[in-house]
Amino acid sequence: MKSRDSFRSLSKKLVTITVASAISGLLIVGMALSIIWKRRMKSRGLPSGMDDIDLPLYDFATVAVATNHFSQTNKLGAGGFGSVYKGTLSTGQEVAVKRLSKNSGQGPDEFMNEVLLIARLQHRNLVGLVGCCVEGEERMLIYEYMPNKSLDYFIFDHDRSSSLAWKRRFDIVLGITRGLLYLHQDSKLQVVHRDLKTSNILLDADMNPKISDFGLARIFQGDGTEAETRRIVGTYGYMSPEYAFDGKFSVKSDVFSFGVLLLEIVSGKRNRGFQHPDHHHTLLGHAWMLWSEGRATELIDESVCASFVESQAERCIQVGLLCAQKFPKDRPMMSSVVFMLANEGASLPPPKEPGFFVERSSGSSDAYLVKEESNTKNVVTITLPKGR
Numbered sequence: 001m002k003s004r005d006s007f008r009s010l011s012k013k014l015v016t017i018t019v020a021s022a023i024s025g026l027l028i029v030g031m032a033l034s035i036i037w038k039r040r041m042k043s044r045g046l047p048s049g050m051d052d053i054d055l056p057l058y059d060f061a062t063v064a065v066a067t068n069h070f071s072q073t074n075k076l077g078a079g080g081f082g083s084v085y086k087g088t089l090s091t092g093q094e095v096a097v098k099r100l101s102k103n104s105g106q107g108p109d110e111f112m113n114e115v116l117l118i119a120r121l122q123h124r125n126l127v128g129l130v131g132c133c134v135e136g137e138e139r140m141l142i143y144e145y146m147p148n149k150s151l152d153y154f155i156f157d158h159d160r161s162s163s164l165a166w167k168r169r170f171d172i173v174l175g176i177t178r179g180l181l182y183l184h185q186d187s188k189l190q191v192v193h194r195d196l197k198t199s200n201i202l203l204d205a206d207m208n209p210k211i212s213d214f215g216l217a218r219i220f221q222g223d224g225t226e227a228e229t230r231r232i233v234g235t236y237g238y239m240s241p242e243y244a245f246d247g248k249f250s251v252k253s254d255v256f257s258f259g260v261l262l263l264e265i266v267s268g269k270r271n272r273g274f275q276h277p278d279h280h281h282t283l284l285g286h287a288w289m290l291w292s293e294g295r296a297t298e299l300i301d302e303s304v305c306a307s308f309v310e311s312q313a314e315r316c317i318q319v320g321l322l323c324a325q326k327f328p329k330d331r332p333m334m335s336s337v338v339f340m341l342a343n344e345g346a347s348l349p350p351p352k353e354p355g356f357f358v359e360r361s362s363g364s365s366d367a368y369l370v371k372e373e374s375n376t377k378n379v380v381t382i383t384l385p386k387g388r
């Protein structure tokens with residue numbers, strides 16, 4: 001009996017020793033990796049504090065292999081900040097690599113500081129940052145890959161829009177509001193997106209919306225501090241009047257863009273380039289006119305005519321119009337937007353006239369815009385005159 005007991009206690013001791021040594025082994029490996037990581041960061045002259053963030057730093061060669069050397073077949077598209085490539089990491093994880101244009105005007109420190117801010121933002125309705133790459137002049141952001149492309153791919157296409165029935169659209173709207181609320185109020189930082197639009201809403205495998213490009217407008221700041229406040233990066237059709245004309249931005253300028261986005265989702269029509277046989281209003285002007293005449297439901301996309309819930313769709317239109325009002329002070333905060341959309345019983349105020357009621361004719365010049373650099377995607381960088 002005694003010998004069996006001592007055998008049991010001996011084997012217990014052995015198990016304890018084995019588990020303890022396994023744990024300490026893991027700890028040692030972890031510490032060694034952390035030291036290697038810190039040394040690597042130091043050798044690249046990156047800012048201190050980075051070691052607190054769990055964001056992998058990839059070297060150029062690894063990203064090149066993952067994207068098949070940035071081949072055309074891997075290219076997902078190009079935007080205002082550079083090209084995006086599909087990649088597969090050695091772990092098998094699929095990623096989207098955003099290779100920023102060389103003229104970002106930022107040193108590695110500034111870039112990393114901005115990336116660290118983005119890395120701190122984590123929400124199920126924001127596209128997750130998997131890592132980054134900073135080497136020589138290369139600046140790359142590595143995101144989770146979103147297999148269902150972006151919202152514009154569905155809602156503005158005659159055939160594909162029918163696959164987005166009303167419930168799915170409404171869920172997408174709610175997801176976007178939650179992501180934006182997080183950026184504006186709920187995260188530790190207050191982030192103004194500055195380029196919210198349908199092509200920046202990506203869709204995951206289950207069609208959940210993920211806001212992308214948040215923080216990129218901050219990263220891509222041009223080359224001088226003076227220009228920073230006067231350089232406006234945005235997209236026609238979504239920019240609020242105060243941002244487009246005076247370079248003033250706040251959470252309320254994002255709310256304006258969200259209003260446009262909401263009306264586009266409900267109507268299946270683009271604000272920019274909207275045409276109607278009877279008038280020259282933008283989609284915003286058209287929606288406001290219909291709402292004022294009690295005909296708001298005429299705005300609803302015919303692709304959802306069999307599936308929409310009238311009270312929800314009308315509520316979306318009214319909230320969209322409240323968000324797109326001309327003056328920032330009249331627009332609701334995102335917390336109110338979430339409340340108004342989620343509560344059927346909440347009474348909504350009547351919206352005032354929206355900003356950009358009438359389409360600017362394409363050839364017209366605007367006294368405020370002295371320099372306008374367009375690229376392929378209607379993204380504009382405007383430099384306002386000094387003294388504005």
Ligand SMILES: Nc1ncnc2c1ncn2[C@@H]1O[C@H](COP(=O)(O)OP(=O)(O)OP(=O)(O)O)[C@@H](O)[C@H]1O
Pocket residue numbers: 076077078079080081082083084095096098127143144145146147149150195199200202212213235377379
């Ligand atoms: N994480 C991602 N997963 C899958 N595709 C992506 C991802 N990020 C971007 N893309 C795709 O890459 C293309 C370019 O995206 P990018 O965000 O650079 O430009 P954009 O949103 O079209 O234009 P802009 O620069 O005006 O915002 C788009 O077709 C987009 O759908």
